[in-house]
Amino acid sequence: MSETKIALVTGANKGLGLETAKQLAALGYEVLLGTRQPAPASLAPASLGPRLSFVRIDMHDPATFHAAAARIGEKYGRLDVLVNNAGIGPDVAFKPSESPLKLIRETFETNVFATVEITQVMLPLLRKSAAGRIVNVSSVLGSLTLNADPQAQLGEWRSFGYNGSRAALNMFTATLAYELRDTPIKVNSAHPGWVKTDLGGAGAPLEVGEGAQTSVRLATLPADGPTGGFFHANDALPW
Numbered sequence: 001m002s003e004t005k006i007a008l009v010t011g012a013n014k015g016l017g018l019e020t021a022k023q024l025a026a027l028g029y030e031v032l033l034g035t036r037q038p039a040p041a042s043l044a045p046a047s048l049g050p051r052l053s054f055v056r057i058d059m060h061d062p063a064t065f066h067a068a069a070a071r072i073g074e075k076y077g078r079l080d081v082l083v084n085n086a087g088i089g090p091d092v093a094f095k096p097s098e099s100p101l102k103l104i105r106e107t108f109e110t111n112v113f114a115t116v117e118i119t120q121v122m123l124p125l126l127r128k129s130a131a132g133r134i135v136n137v138s139s140v141l142g143s144l145t146l147n148a149d150p151q152a153q154l155g156e157w158r159s160f161g162y163n164g165s166r167a168a169l170n171m172f173t174a175t176l177a178y179e180l181r182d183t184p185i186k187v188n189s190a191h192p193g194w195v196k197t198d199l200g201g202a203g204a205p206l207e208v209g210e211g212a213q214t215s216v217r218l219a220t221l222p223a224d225g226p227t228g229g230f231f232h233a234n235d236a237l238p239w
């Protein structure tokens, strides 16, 4: 029997993160749901099933990254999948010229700096996996190519903080994938689509079940799968 794979998903108390965790568990992965709050009663471990458990991950508190890494190291000795899903978009409704610096800083702190830091902390455990996978949950709104095209179908979603944070995260994907090119670890960026969540809003066309599929695909890539790419479903997106 093959060894059970271990996955950590950040921002997994709701939305795309929770759904990604559930889909990975359904594929047989043992999944740690990173949440900054204690698990809500609606997510009692018993209701989630045997392969899902909680670990405290607060993107504003790097001590939680180290504590989680120590726990994963002690219990499993390695990490097979890291899904960097936690993210915020507090400035999406602002024009770049009017977006409060405070919101831009908050966005980069969570979506970029904390995501880079947790990845650095988890990397030694991912190096111990036979097939490590890092999924950076980004957005098509981070595409420089599309943002530079006035005709691109981005609507009015052209804020600097959120879009810029996704472009920066994509650069982390590309540079880290290059650094790790001679290892089994694959690093890719995912665009879930526009999905009904607290962040995506009720008007989004996709349900979380479909939205989580890109992260799940990239988390479960075979040895001959891509690295250093930016994808929605099976399609490569423009950087």
Ligand SMILES: NC(=O)c1ccc[n+]([C@@H]2O[C@H](COP(=O)([O-])OP(=O)(O)OC[C@H]3O[C@@H](n4cnc5c(N)ncnc54)[C@H](OP(=O)(O)O)[C@@H]3O)[C@@H](O)[C@H]2O)c1
Pocket: 010, 011, 012, 013, 014, 015, 016, 017, 035, 036, 037, 057, 058, 059, 060, 084, 085, 086, 087, 088, 089, 110, 137, 138, 139, 140, 191, 192, 193, 194, 195, 196, 197, 198, 199, 200, 201, 204
């Ligand atoms: N929905 C879409 O249409 C869409 C499109 C493209 C990309 N995305 C990306 O997909 C990812 C998931 O978003 P979602 O749509 O599922 O939104 P969501 O329902 O608002 O979920 C965001 C998750 O991130 C967590 N989070 C935020 N700040 C955190 C912090 N400081 N520490 C720990 N966790 C934190 C939230 O936890 P709390 O509940 O504790 O705040 C929540 O679990 C995000 O990175 C987002 O940018 C979404």
